[in-house]
Amino acid sequence: MVTNSVGQDIRMAVDRVAFATELGVEPDQWQEELLRSSADRVLLNCSRQSGKSTMSAVMALHRALYHPRSLILCLAPTLRQSQELFGKIAGFYRDLGRPVAPQGERKLSLELENGSRIITLPGSEKTIRGFSGATLLLVDEASRVDDELYYAIRPMLAVSGGSLMMLSTPYGKRGVFFEEWTGSHAWERYEVPASQCPRISEAFLDEERADLPPFIYRQEYECSFEETEDQVFTIELIDRAVTDEVEPLFRAVG
Ligand SMILES: Nc1ncnc2c1ncn2[C@@H]1O[C@H](COP(=O)(O)OP(=O)(O)OP(=O)(O)O)[C@@H](O)[C@H]1O
């Protein structure tokens, strides 16, 4: 349990880097830039394991604690990913000794006494409808959420004047994340290849480079939107053909 003096609390309110440090996250350079930024449209194109979800959790919790009556929606492509993200947020919140008492802590949402709410949702257009007035919208693994979701959230922001941050490892030359990353709209953009992450070693990357198909390596670790010319099927076609939501009709017996 951390007991903060008023002075310390004010410092954390105005300085998200100090807040992250209090949570035990010594920010990497790009993380520090992000935490110091006041941009309200942010795209992060980052390597796997660079700390995207950690940053989402820090930003969400900071907003909730220090801006009363905030509604923060955190979206991720699947239920498992949104649970994971919520786990990080709730973990940080516990680490702080719950400085603002929770009013209700349902599995994927946190309601604070100051009227702020953090809600994590698996990202489909259907889950987002019904929420309005979000002041911060975070989309984790944005390259893998449905485009319809993006089109559903834009009008919400128009009314609330809220901020939007999409963080992702690339996933082909497709979808809103790719379009916006390469488009001309005014986003603050961050590109973070694995080589800029101090926790990912050269030796590990050498191993991955040797083991993975080159286009996968570039996608996962070098922020590259891949669609190789020698690929017969585009990533989109493969995606449409493969789903893990349907039980196979026949199972191998043996
Ligand atoms: N600044 C930091 N200092 C120390 N550890 C960090 C920092 N940022 C992230 N981490 C740690 O690095 C690991 C990966 O972080 P995180 O899950 O946020 O990355 P990610 O980019 O979301 O990964 P993935 O691509 O797998 O979703 C976690 O164990 C996290 O605690």
Ligand SMILES: [Mg+2]
């Ligand atoms: Mg993540």
